Amino acid sequence: MQHGSRSAIAGLAGLSALVALPAAWLTGCSSDMMAGMGSEVETAPPHAQSSVQPPGPGNAGAKSNALVVTPNQQDYLDALGAAGVTPSSELSALSIGSYVCQARAAGQPDxxxxxxxxxxxxxxxxxxxxxxxxRAESPSADDTDAATADYIRIATERLCQ
Known part of the structure; x- marks a missing residue:
């Protein structure tokens, strides 16, 4: 019975390592690159009673949960738009750019x-x-290739500094 327990523990240790590696890799971002990505978002427990009102026209003092980007990040987003890339959201575009920068910093080949x-x-x-x-169809290979090239080029030039 002990042999089965040891292999189960070894399996869990291996699984833990697999889960920890991507988390460690993702935390390699510079604080400058990731500044503003969710740092202004505050959440409350689902049933919390609070005197804080949500942001809106009637409550000018409430914090907004809008994405706050650095000038460097805004430059990257503007360059994507100028290249004709239309991301599903700014956060998605910044995430993709972050992955590019992390891979570049890790010395990954093109x-x-x-x-x-x-x-x-x-x-x-x-x-x-x-x-x-x-309708959500798969984008064409040409569209994907062009957008991928733009994301990599623009992130490398404007975001990965």
């Missing part, structure tokens, strides 16, 4: 960066179509 980012871009393109009310 093909590895592409292989990791392309599925994220494809999903984002699909999400952008859904938010426009269009």
């Amino acid at each position: 093909q590895a960066v592409w292989d990791f980012v392309a599925p994220l871009v494809r999903n984002d393109l699909r999400g952008a179509e859904e938010s426009d009310g269009a």
